[in-house]
Amino acid sequence: MTVFTCSDSLEAMLTCIYDAWYSRLGHDNVRLEIEPIEQLNMFDTYVHVEADERKAMAVADAVNMKISPAFYGEIVYCLGAYERDVLDTVYRVLVLGFKHGAGVLDAYGYEAVSRFKAIRIRYGREASSFLEFVRFNLVEGVYVAHFEPKSRVLLTVAEHFADRMPSEHWMIIDDIHREAAVHPCNEQYYIRKLSAEEYDRLKATEDYDDSFTELWKVYFKEIAIKERENYRCQLTHFSKWKRKHVTEFA
């Protein structure tokens, strides 16, 4: 078995798919993994793949034109998920997609498709849960939010808030992947990789005291009906790892 490995950027992952495909080793004889590789296997050959724009574009174009743009969208969306096997699953789904067409995503009988769907649904839920739980803090005229997602959901979250608050200055910071979405008032937002120094400065924004924090906490406490208290139910809807940086639990 030959294992193709790459970093976790979209470009590198698409390049990795390209290289594995054109290695002509046969789909059953290759595996794709995202670095870092946790456990090396002595029977496998490992090939590191560097991101290459031309190859990545070739994959994107092929999927868009030969399968469908919607299919490409699903794949790109899914590649943001944190699961270790996501790249290999996407590869298997692409093999099926090129053979049977876009409709193959409904065929749960295939192992790869059902795994792909499971990842896709979980990723979708994670992304939409952060539309709910991201909390902004007013810092010198800019609304700043920190959050810690498992997957790369910053783009989805930023897209939502760009539509919601077009005429505000705001910034959403993904503390795990060290990325920030920055939105100046009435302008396009952009995503930026943060350097260590920038990250440290932005970390301090959480210490700012916001006058509405206290009001919100009072409201949060008052709105619960004491006779119906049910912490287990609360926990199912709002898991603990999502409560970091959330005002009412801080």
Next chain:
Amino acid sequence: MYEIVNDYTTMDKLRILADAAKYDVACTSSGVDRKGKEGFLGNSCAAGICHSFAADGRCISLLKILMSNHCIHDCKYCLNRRSNDVERATFLPDEICKLVIEFYKRNYIEGLFLSSGVLNSPEHTMELICRTLSMLRNKYRFNGYIHVKAIPGAPAELLAQAGLLADRISLNLELPNSESLKKLAPGKNFNNIVKPMASISSTIAAHRVAAGKTPYMERSKINNRLESNIFSKMRIEAAQNNSILVPERALDRDLSRPFAPAGMSTQMIIGATPDTDLELITVTEQLYKSMDLKRVFYSAYVPLNDDAALPAKGTAVPLLREHRLYQADWLLRYYGFAASELLSPERPNFNEVIDPKCDWAVRHLDVFPVEVNTAPADILIRVPGIGPKSLERIFRARRYGGLTFDALKKMGVVLKRAKYFITCGGKMMDRIPIEERFIVNRLTDVDRREVYSFTDRTTYRQMSLFDMGMKAVSG
């Protein structure tokens, strides 16, 4: 008339008026898709977005407050009734707007839920509400979700104005029939609630037609697959018999807004009167069919007042009953059931130990087991463990070949319930006798943890470290 003026701060008012509003159940922000606009704040998402979950496990989507908790009525079940000695406060329109805008910008909430006790008169209260909403929409340029309560007895012009400013408008029925209402809410009149409901419903329909849509609210897509569902033979009688609400005066930009695009909803109290589940669910179905309501909410009665006509303080809140009614409500809206199929005058209440869908299935073992690979949607959706989503997946996957139990599991079918009622390729999953008592026993076992979680909160049980830990963190 004297008015007592308190020097409450916004914080105090928020504390008092949020506390007073919490018994209103609806906190949904769903039903309308609206893009954001430059210069405005907010958008709206049809699926609805919850922003937090309170200690009782209920979602917090909207800033749910009362305009005022002063009230001229003396409804026996209500905390804010005239005869109760509680702190009273009234928000200024500006205070509400500031709270909404600032909370919204911090992503605490999805919008505003504004209700009120009746301050001085229904007209005066509704006028205050309309002024607040107008200020929020026009001065503060808020484009997010607003749910407004219509005050029974308010004039039609004001209801029309409220409908144009809000996304959803609701009127609480409180009790399913006029006798119960007369008993518990002597100041209210059943007709005063039903009549405005009918006019609102016809106004919504008229505005929808004018915008080039069907007169009926959008329903779950699954209903297109089902031949018989409660929405299939709908007709809005209201449109012919009722007047359409027109505002007295309104700004042009208010008139260009759709009238309550997310529809209308209502709420009924469970357990304060001896009304049966059959009565409640029949009324619910009627409301969906004739008034085209988007949702009917149920509120398990929490004993707050000492009154001979009501359950005594400390009586357990009928949470399991409320849960069963919501399950039945979903069966009406997503599964093609009719109220008369679920309950009958001989069995007027839902089974405590198994859910309504399982209950229906074990009473109709003559139609089961069904073959998953060939069965039509109408019967497949009635199999316990198969819901609208898995049904959709089954239908799509069937085009690509036969299904196995393994594939069904991956599609999200709950096999621990479904396996008693389906075959795959002519075979059942295990050796299962098609016998009512056997299946009921098994299904009861599947449901027992859920039932336990609703019923045993008042009795003693072994305390676990887990429970204590949760309280320490969240409390």
